[in-house]
Amino acid sequence: MEPLPLLIAVVLGLATTVSAGPAAVECWFVEDSGSLAKRPAALLLRQGPRGPPPRPDLDPKLYFKVDDPAGMLLAAFRRYPAGAPAPHCEMSRFIPFPASANWARGLIPQQNCPRALDGDWLLVSVSSTVFSLSVLLRPQPEPQREPDFTMATVVLTVLTHSPNPRIQLGKDAVLDLSFAYMPPTLEDALSPAAGPPPFGLEWRRQHRGKGHLLLAATPGLAGETPPAQEKAVAFAAWDDNEPWGPWTGNGTFWLPAVKPFQEGIYLATVHLPYLQGQVSLQLTVHKPPKVSLTPAPLVWAAPGETPPELLCLVSHFYPAAGLRVEWERRGGPEGGSGKAEGETWLSTVRHHSDGSVSQAGHLRLPPVTAKQHGARYACRVHHPSLPASGRSAEVTLEVAGLSGPSIEDSIGLFLSAFLLLGLIKALGWMAAYLTIHKDSKAKVTAASLDSKKSQ
Numbered sequence: 001m002e003p004l005p006l007l008i009a010v011v012l013g014l015a016t017t018v019s020a021g022p023a024a025v026e027c028w029f030v031e032d033s034g035s036l037a038k039r040p041a042a043l044l045l046r047q048g049p050r051g052p053p054p055r056p057d058l059d060p061k062l063y064f065k066v067d068d069p070a071g072m073l074l075a076a077f078r079r080y081p082a083g084a085p086a087p088h089c090e091m092s093r094f095i096p097f098p099a100s101a102n103w104a105r106g107l108i109p110q111q112n113c114p115r116a117l118d119g120d121w122l123l124v125s126v127s128s129t130v131f132s133l134s135v136l137l138r139p140q141p142e143p144q145r146e147p148d149f150t151m152a153t154v155v156l157t158v159l160t161h162s163p164n165p166r167i168q169l170g171k172d173a174v175l176d177l178s179f180a181y182m183p184p185t186l187e188d189a190l191s192p193a194a195g196p197p198p199f200g201l202e203w204r205r206q207h208r209g210k211g212h213l214l215l216a217a218t219p220g221l222a223g224e225t226p227p228a229q230e231k232a233v234a235f236a237a238w239d240d241n242e243p244w245g246p247w248t249g250n251g252t253f254w255l256p257a258v259k260p261f262q263e264g265i266y267l268a269t270v271h272l273p274y275l276q277g278q279v280s281l282q283l284t285v286h287k288p289p290k291v292s293l294t295p296a297p298l299v300w301a302a303p304g305e306t307p308p309e310l311l312c313l314v315s316h317f318y319p320a321a322g323l324r325v326e327w328e329r330r331g332g333p334e335g336g337s338g339k340a341e342g343e344t345w346l347s348t349v350r351h352h353s354d355g356s357v358s359q360a361g362h363l364r365l366p367p368v369t370a371k372q373h374g375a376r377y378a379c380r381v382h383h384p385s386l387p388a389s390g391r392s393a394e395v396t397l398e399v400a401g402l403s404g405p406s407i408e409d410s411i412g413l414f415l416s417a418f419l420l421l422g423l424i425k426a427l428g429w430m431a432a433y434l435t436i437h438k439d440s441k442a443k444v445t446a447a448s449l450d451s452k453k454s455q
């Protein structure tokens, strides 16, 4: 049995290449010097035994060999799926500045930016379908640089693995956020071992160009933070308390019972003294519809007549846009299936208090012939919340006539109906009799009571 081990080897081989992720990330260096200028840049995450592969196409000042002491950036890319579209990466210069919000004042006890933060800084933003992250990088000072590339150390990473959360209407949204920090040190000064620095966490929603603060937290710091909105909760903590970095932390955000008005861009910001990192997430809400057809499961018509209108009820879905109702004929005289003939239209939208909507599709069939007996009609509903094949409900057409129930069947039906009518009549009489009987009995008791009382 040769093929099996070979297959396993191949699968394992694939698995390792998949889990290794890209060795380098192509980026744009964006400079705002009057006009926006874009220059190609790259982040080298891994290298072979012979060192960084040469990149003559890049300015060595924009070819960065990444050192990531906390490992969060490298770990995120190591899990990057091979088939996923390439991430979008952009970088620009960054100047350390204190957080401007009042509630974040407690983060900066010193008046001046510490000397350890001197020098060049780069802000790198990476967005993809798999994650969204932002990184503050410190390139090595000019005199110590290599000729072909630039060493750069990751100081702060802010990362989410759910850049495009799709939440079902009424369910809770959990927007994950992690961050990692490696304090920069002066070359010749020992920084005191003091554990992770204080941090501030901020979650906002961007709506029509306006930011709306939902939650702010400065764990362990005195001072007032604005109250959380919309019952939002965040898990805001460092994962450990080691005296020396790097440290990782968790800023996962939880929003209960999501409604349509909460759709939008969410901005998560981690504030450290003079340093910030921010990622954006796009939250959308959806709800798949329930689909039913009336009349069901049968619709009757005589030859030459129009059957009753078919109504396809598409209820409690979100968003209102993107609904499509198709009518199909399945089976029938020619067999097979196809588009149903007849007049179709959609009713107006009905709004529900939870933000979902309902709508109905109508089908008016043309007059039927006996040959259409047994054909089934289905409405197929397409909506962004449903898989591509949609969701459907069907009804069977019964045509009274020759190819419908046979003469014998009709006689049988007639007789059964006749007998049933008789039975109903008989039951009716019996019921009437029983009621009268009970009534007279009741009257008798009442009368005897009366007579007892009068005694």
Ligand SMILES: *[C@@H]1O[C@H](CO)[C@@H](O)[C@H](O)[C@H]1NC(C)=O
Pocket (backbone or CB within 6 Å): 178, 235, 250, 251, 252
């Ligand atoms: C962050 O906290 C949330 C809530 O406790 C938890 O579910 C999640 O796994 C944590 N994330 C990490 C990366 O530890």
